[in-house]
Amino acid sequence: MASALGMTAVLAGCGVGGDSGDVTLRLVAADYGDSSANSSKKYWDELVEAYEKDHPGVTVDVTVYSWNDVDREVKEMVDAGKAPDMAQIGAYSDYAADDLLYKASEVLSIPVQADFVPQLADAGEVRSVQYGMPFASSTRLLFYNKSLFEKAGITAPTTWAELADGAEALKAEGVKYPYALPLGPEEAQAETMQWLLSGGGGYTATATGYSLDSTENVATFSWLKNNLVGKGLTGPVAPDKLNRADAFAAFAAGQVGMLNGHPSLMKMAAKKGVKFGMVPMPGVDGPAKVSMGVADWMTAFKQNGHADQIKEFLTFVYSEENVLDFSREYDLLPVTNSASLVMSEAAEDADLKPFLDQLPLSELYPVGRTSWATVSADIKQRIGQAVTPSGSPAGVLGQLQATATTVESGSAG
Template sequence: MRRHLWSLTAASAALATTIALSGCGGAEESSDEVTLRLIAADYDVNGGQSSRNYWSSLIAAFEKEHPRIDVEVTIESWTDVDRKVARLVEDGKAPDIAQIGSYADYAADGKLYSADQLLSVPVQSNFLRPLVEAGEQRRIQYGLPFATSSRLLFYNKELFAEAGVTEPPKTWAELKDAAQQIKDGTDAAYPFALPLGPEEAQIESMLWLLGGGTNGYVEPGGSYTVDSPQNAATFEWLKTDLVGAGLTGPGAPGELNRKEAYAAFTRGEVGMLHGHPSLLKQAKKAGIELGKAPVPGRDGTAKITAGVADWIMGFNQNGNRDEIGEFLNFLFTDENVLDFAAQNDLLPVTSSASQAMEEDPDHDDLKDFLAQMSTALLPPVSKTSWAAVSGDVKEKIGKAVGPGGDPAKVLGEIAQTAAEAETREGEEE
C-alpha cells in the first residue's frame, strides 16, 4: 500500500473523547512518567492533515486515560518512513513504536517485542488470521497488522454496456474477450490497465500468479518458487494475449504505476483493472459508474486473492514494554481501528472491527473486500529476504511482458535473487 506523499511532524492535540482499556498482563503502573516516541506513515493521499489529526486525537484520548505516559509522534511520508526508521535503529536511536511497511529484519535481529509481550490475550487473538500468520517468524508474532486491503476487478459499467459486455469476466479468456469488445466497440483508450511499474508491481504480479493456480512467490512450505512453469505460463499469457494484443495501457506495463492507472480509470479511459478500495470514492467523485467482481483466474475466479498489510511494532531498545503495551492495546480498540480504516478507505485488521464494518450500511461498498480477507494470501513479508525479492520484482517484472520479453528468463533472474537472498537469510539465523 505505497503512497507518495509529504512528511510532517505531529505532536498530540486535545480531544474530549476517552476510551478505557487495561494493558497487557495486568501489571501495576509505575508512578514514573514515560515518554514514548512513535514514528508513523502518512496515509493522506491528498496531502492533507488526516494522518496527523488521527494520531493527535488518539494520543490525546490515550494520555487522558494514562496521565503518566506521553506519546510524541512523528509522521513521515511513505517514501521516507522505512528508511528513516532503519537509520535510527542503526544509530542506536530506535523509536519505541514504528508504524511502517515491514518488520521482518527487526524481528530477525531481536530488536522487537513479540505480540504476547505487549498485548492482552483478547487483543492479540482478535487479529484476522491471515495477518497473524504474515506477522510471524518461527511461529512467534512480531509484526502487528495496522492496515490492510484486498483487491477486486473493477470495471466501467458504461463502457461495458457500450461494448455489449453483459457480465464481468470470470476467466482470463473472458477477460480477453471483454477487453477486445471494449477496444472494438468504444472510444476507451485502454481496455485493461496493467500497472507493473515500481510502485506496486509485486502485488499486481501476485494477483496474476494466484489466478494462474500457484501460491504466488512461495510454495506452502515457504521456499521461493518464483520461476515455476505455472508462473512462467501466467506471464506468457499476459505478454501474448493481453499486452501483445494491444489491450493494455496507458503506456508500457513496466512503466505504469497504480496511481496513473487509477487516474486514467477515473477519466473514463480504462475499461478494467485490479482495484484497491480507495478507488471507489475516486471513481464516484469523477462520475464513473464502477462495477466490481472477484479477480478472474485462468480457469475461473481465482480461489485466493492477494492481501496487503502495513505493520506497527514495538522496539525493545528503550525498555518501555509496559507503556508500549498500554498504548497498543488502546490503539487496537474497535473504535480506533474502525476510525482509521474508514478515514483511509482501508479494511480493519481485527475480526470484531471487520464484523462491525460489515454490519454498517455506510460501508456496503467494502463488503466484497471484507469477505476476501479471511482467506487472503499475503506476500512472504515474514522473510527478511522478501525486501530484496520484492525490489527485484518491481525492477524487472515489466520486462517480461514487453516487446521481446522472455517471461521464463525474467522470472529466472528474480528466482536467482530470491535464492541468494534466502541463502543469506539462512546464514543470519
C-alpha cells in the same frame, strides 16, 4: 498501501507496573491521508487526546512523515541507536531478525492478540513467532467502468478468456486502456502477485523457498504476453513503464476499461463521476480462489525497555472503536475480528464489504522473510520485461528465482 506517516509520539506518564516518574514513548507511524484535512496526524492527535484523558500525566507528541520517508526514517533512528518505542511501518522482518523487537505476546494482552484476523497475524510471524502486529489491511478486486462496458455490450468477466474477449470489445470501441496492466517499478509486485494467484501459482509454494519460476507462474505470464499485451489490449503505455498511480488516474479519468484496484480507487473514481463495478479477480476457469491481501505493521522496539507502557497504549489503539475509526477514515479493512464483524454488518460500510469478503481468501506478501524486501525490489525492476515483445516469461521468472534463492539462502544463514 497508499502512503506513510511517520509520527513520533511521546508518551510521558506515570509508569505502569510499579515504575515511578514520567515515561516517554516514541512512536513513528505512517500517513494514509491524501491531504492535510485527513492526514494520519489528525487521526493520531484525536486518539492521543482521548488516551490522555484516561491516563493523567501522559503526553503524546506527534510528528508525521510520508510513506516515501517513514521506513527510511525509522531505519536511520535504529542505525543511530535511537530506536523508537513503536513504529507503524511497511515491514518488520529485518528488525525481528536482528532481535530488536518485542514479541507481540510481550506487548499485547491475550484478548488483543487473539482478536487479529488469522491471515494477518500469521503474516506477522518470523519462524512461527509473531513480531509484526497488523495495523492496516486491504485486498484487491477487479474494477471495471460500467459505462464503457455497456457501450461495448459486455459484462464483468469471471475467467481470463472472458477478460481477454472483453478487452477486445473495449478496444474496438476505442477505449484507451482496455485492461491497464501496471508492471512499472512503482508497485509491480502487487499486480504480479494478483495475476500469479489467479493462475494457481504465487511467490512461495513452500515455507522455505520461493517458486517464482513455477510452471503455473510461467503459464500466467505467457498468457498475459500473448493474449493481452501482444494483442494491444493494455493501452498506449507499455506495461513495464506503467505505474499503478498512473493507471488509477487513467481509470478515474474514464480511460480504462478494467484494472485491479484497492479501496482507495473507489473514492478517486466516484469523485470524477466514473460509474464502476467491482468483482473478484478472474481466474483460468472462474473467479480466482485466492486473492491478494496487503498489510502494514505495528512494531515495538526493545531498546528503551517500555514493554508495560507499550502494552497499555496498544490495548487502547486496538480497541474496536479505534480500529473502526481508522479503517473508515482511510477506506481500509479492519485488522481485528471484532471490528471486521461490525463492518460486515454496518450499512455505512457496504462499499468496503466486497473487499472484506476477500480477506479470508487472501494471501499476503511473504513479509516474514528478511529476503522479501530484496526480492520485491527485484520483481519491481524486472518483471515488466517478461511481457515485452522480445521478453521471455520463463527467462525473466528464472532470473528472478535465481536471485531470490541466493538472497533467501543468505538471509537464512
